[in-house]
Amino acid sequence: MGDKSSDAGSNKSIFVCDLSSDITDTVLQETFASRYTSVQGAQVVTNENTGRSKGYGFVRFGDDSEMTRAMTDMNGVYCSSRAMRISPATPRKSAAYQHQQSSQGLHFLPYCIRGDFYSEVFTSVHLLDGREFL
16 A cells, blocks of 8 residues: 555645544545546554554545546545545655754644644643643
8 A cells, every 4th residue: 555654745645634433545545546547555644552543644646637636526525434625745844843843842733624734833732631731
């Protein structure tokens, strides 16, 4: 399936969120490959400790025009029990940049709402029980 080291970094990748927990790399890839012949791979991002899906992933294409069409055509299409939300994948920041931001107390938290990909800056997050996280 998807090469985990390059899915998010490819300039021909899309970000897919709002995935249900039963979606695997194979299911995500087949969902797109059934409509777009240039699909090269897919990766559903999972929690390293639990192995459970984080609810988002990446699909890599070999053709720019198919990738662009897929972002429009597949946005809102159901994959299992949820409508997918799609946006362009953005390359990760370098490890040095992430370390610099972290050492300054800034943490970037990506999330997806209604098809838009956002990045918010938090200095801390307060959990429901009152504890501070980050």
